[in-house]
Amino acid sequence: MNIRNLHLANKVIVAPMAGITNLAFRKLLTRYQPGLYFNEMISDMALIYDNQRTWEMTHILENEQPIAFQLFGSKVETMVQAAQLLDQKTDCAVIDINMGCPVHKITKQGAGSALMKTPELAYDLMKNVVQAVKKPVTMKMRIGWDQENLNGVEIAQLAQKAGIDTIYVHGRTRAQMYSGTSSNEKIKEIVDSVNIPVVGNGDIRRAEDALTMVKETGCAAVMVGRALLNQPWLIQEIKDGFDGKETDLSLSIPQRLAFTLEHAQELINQMGEHLGMRQMRSHALWAFKGLPHSHTIKARVSQIAKYQDLELIINEYLEAFYSR
Ligand SMILES: Cc1cc2nc3c(=O)[nH]c(=O)nc-3n(C[C@H](O)[C@H](O)[C@H](O)COP(=O)(O)O)c2cc1C
Incomplete structure (x- = not known):
């Protein structure tokens, strides 16, 4: 168009x-x-x-x-x-x-x-x-x-x-x-x-x-x-x-959460950690929305202040539910 x-x-x-x-x-x-x-x-x-x-x-x-x-x-x-x-x-x-x-x-x-x-x-x-x-x-x-x-x-x-x-x-x-x-x-x-x-x-x-x-x-x-x-x-x-093709490009849960961390890093690059991570709270809640067991971490996600806070939550979540 x-x-x-x-x-x-x-x-x-x-x-x-x-x-x-x-x-x-x-x-x-x-x-x-x-x-x-x-x-x-x-x-x-x-x-x-x-x-x-x-x-x-x-x-x-x-x-x-x-x-x-x-x-x-x-x-x-x-x-x-x-x-x-x-x-x-x-x-x-x-x-x-x-x-x-x-x-x-x-x-x-x-x-x-x-x-x-x-x-x-x-x-x-x-x-x-x-x-x-x-x-x-x-x-x-x-x-x-x-x-x-x-x-x-x-x-x-x-x-x-x-x-x-x-x-x-x-x-x-x-x-x-x-x-x-x-x-x-x-x-x-x-x-x-x-x-x-x-x-x-x-x-x-x-x-x-x-x-x-x-x-x-x-x-x-x-x-x-x-x-x-x-x-x-x-x-x-x-x-x-x-284009007439049916594709499923959805990322796995670990890939999705890696994407979320990348998003956090980009926000920090753009506006610094303080503002970036505040803005990241709602993004991270969206990212976790619908994922299994996500209710267990919702409250923590809504309080993240540093990149490491988010990284820790994601690592613990993946460790608890996605490690063998
Ligand atoms: C958080 C949020 C912020 C939005 N900000 C704007 C905006 O700045 N300007 C605008 O025209 N629409 C804004 N919208 C409306 C969206 O552009 C869109 O029209 C609406 O979300 C419906 O599309 P969707 O069902 O695909 O989300 C906003 C929507 C959301 C959820």
């Missing part, structure tokens, strides 16, 4: 996830080569105020192209200004506008999915950003604010009119947050309502889910989020599935 004149080598896109899709995690994903990477959402105001931490979020690796940088904000002028900064001062290939984030801290400012409640402002914002930058501009949204306000089609058509190049749709409403299920039916309505590419997103946990989503919705590509936390190889399995 193409995003304007940018050709994606395959139809698997990494979903933006705040606190997760930072440089460390994306580095681990490079071995599976998705069609498009995403970083974590970036505040328009933080870029404009020259916040150093925020600018660090725009660092990318040479081999993780193409990558989209996602902006959140609710004012036309500041979103335009921030988009121009990304356009001129970073190597991202695509600029994305966040109109899907359900978190109260974001929506109370009128940003993220709250923009779906103000279609005129959303249109103005998209149109002005598109006109202000050279790079392709995309938009990520949900199917509506709640069951009574399923206006995904209206917003998609406004996006097309505003010159947006591609839309990513998570098949849930804002009110659902992450509960219930993502609706392929609603994604299809949006796919059918516009001529620009629409990427489907929501609840893809196996290659088969991606194939079903494409079949049921006609979406141009798929975007995968949470499942990558404990099965990053899913990217390759979906690519294989699109």
